[in-house]
Amino acid sequence: MFKENLLDKYKSAKNKLILLDYDGTLSHYTAFPEKARPTPQLLTILSKLIHKSHTKVIIISGREHFDIQKILGQLPVDMVAGHGEISRVNGVWTEQFVNHASWKNMLRSFMNRITLSCPNSFIEEKQNSLTWHYRNVSSGSGYYYSRKLIRLMEPVIHSFNLKILDGNKVVEVMPNEIGKGKAVKKIIEQNDYDFILSIGDDKTDEEMFETLLSNTEAITIKVGKGSTFAKYKLKNVDEVLMLLEQLSAYD
Numbered sequence: 449m450f451k452e453n454l455l456d457k458y459k460s461a462k463n464k465l466i467l468l469d470y471d472g473t474l475s476h477y478t479a480f481p482e483k484a485r486p487t488p489q490l491l492t493i494l495s496k497l498i499h500k501s502h503t504k505v506i507i508i509s510g511r512e513h514f515d516i517q518k519i520l521g522q523l524p525v526d527m528v529a530g531h532g533e534i535s536r537v538n539g540v541w542t543e544q545f546v547n548h549a550s551w552k553n554m555l556r557s558f559m560n561r562i563t564l565s566c567p568n569s570f571i572e573e574k575q576n577s578l579t580w581h582y583r584n585v586s587s588g589s590g591y592y593y594s595r596k597l598i599r600l601m602e603p604v605i606h607s608f609n610l611k612i613l614d615g616n617k618v619v620e621v622m623p624n625e626i627g628k629g630k631a632v633k634k635i636i637e638q639n640d641y642d643f644i645l646s647i648g649d650d651k652t653d654e655e656m657f658e659t660l661l662s663n664t665e666a667i668t669i670k671v672g673k674g675s676t677f678a679k680y681k682l683k684n685v686d687e688v689l690m691l692l693e694q695l696s697a698y699d
């Protein structure tokens with residue numbers, strides 16, 4: 449069982465890194481992203497992990513920095529927001545990437561058009577990305593419109609060097625240079641970790657798993673079903689919390 453192996457490795461390692469996605473990994477999805485608040489259980493587990501010696505915990509989220517700051521900012525934890533465009537180290541936010549985002553106007557008009565034809569879908573705009581969510585739409589029609597949207601956007605994607613993350617009831621567009629994979633690469637280059645645990649549930653996390661694929665110290669875990677670059681899988685948020693609770697109980 450990989451969990452025992454993981455606990456053993458964690459125990460014997462000298463310099464540990466834990467990279468955690470937030471939505472769908474530490475917190476259950478809710479109908480509206482702004483409602484996803486941390487439970488007391490999660491705050492307790494994270495707080496224990498953060499205070500463990502030789503352990504660096506980094507929350508690596510697609511949310512915007514003020515958003516994730518509102519959710520977990522009270523914890524003394526490093527964070528990466530907007531898939532890597534901005535990060536908080538020792539409480540200070542620093543922008544990693546600036547983009548003038550002229551492509552957003554074009555793509556927003558496509559997304560608006562699709563949203564009008566597909567009730568209960570919605571658009572989320574972040575500094576460097578545009579996202580169309582269809583988690584509140586009946587699955588058949590949501591999927592149908594997501595294909596339509598992707599086809600519409602394709603020419604703009606290519607001419608502006610963007611990428612589409614075709615995720616779990618979500619279609620997200622951002623510049624090619626941004627991503628959790630790039631962010632993680634930077635983090636592991638800055639330090640010599642002999643234990644890396646990375647957990648995530650969605651397409652954006654696949655970049656992180658792919659970056660860590662050749663790293664023999666890395667234990668990558670995908671939450672939920674589907675194909676993945678991660679080495680292991682857990683079923684749901686509850687299993688993630690159980691695992692982190694076990695880790696946090698180690699001395």
Ligand SMILES: [Mg+2]
Pocket residue numbers: 469470471472473648649650
């Ligand atoms: Mg997620």
